[in-house]
Amino acid sequence: MRETKVNRDPKPPAATCNAGSGHPWVQPALWVALGSGLGGMARVVLAGVVEAGLGFRFPIGILTVNVLGSFAIGLAAGLFMTRARRAAGSNARHFVMTGLCGGFTTFSFFSLDTLRMLETGRPAAALLYSILTLSLSLAAVWAGHRLTR
Numbered sequence: 250m251r252e253t254k255v256n257r258d259p260k261p262p263a264a265t266c267n268a269g270s271g272h273p274w275v276q277p278a279l280w281v282a283l284g285s286g287l288g289g290m291a292r293v294v295l296a297g298v299v300e301a302g303l304g305f306r307f308p309i310g311i312l313t314v315n316v317l318g319s320f321a322i323g324l325a326a327g328l329f330m331t332r333a334r335r336a337a338g339s340n341a342r343h344f345v346m347t348g349l350c351g352g353f354t355t356f357s358f359f360s361l362d363t364l365r366m367l368e369t370g371r372p373a374a375a376l377l378y379s380i381l382t383l384s385l386s387l388a389a390v391w392a393g394h395r396l397t398r
Contacts, residue, residue: 277343284348288318307363307374311355316355316385322346323390327397359377 268342295317296310303309329342359382 254325280340280344281348281351283311284344284350287347288352291349292318292355294318296368306371308378309357310359310363312378312382312385314358315354315356316389318350319386320389320393321353322350324392324396325350326390327394372396 292314296314298310299313300308300310325342325345330345359378363375363379366372366378
């Protein structure tokens with residue numbers, strides 16, 4: 250007759266998470282997913298706040314988000330690639346740069362807003378928006394990165 254062991258310990262066994270075991274991309278993907286969700290929520294809130302009550306027929310909220318996000322990724326790139334490179338693991342870089350910054354900024358909305366301006370007969374606004382987005386975003390990423398030097 251076999252004896253069955255009964256666990257009389259009132260505490261359940263500790264749960265373990267082996268995310269990424271055997272698959273090196275799983276853990277970074279989870280950090281990116283978390284960052285993307287938070288970045289996307291921040292984008293919706295900030296773009297809404299910026300555009301609320303302005304009455305512009307110009308996507309100033311998305312422009313603001315893209316410029317701030319460019320500054321943030323420039324700052325993060327400078328920090329992760331220089332002084333704090335060894336201190337911050339790759340998960341932190343995935344979370345901040347790919348997740349938060351990637352979820353926060355949006356090239357797809359920039360493209361859609363530009364197309365809508367063109368389709369509604371506002372080519373000058375579309376050109377201005379394109380020039381502002383590109384020039385301000387490049388200046389912002391440069392400034393963020395420069396701060397870390």
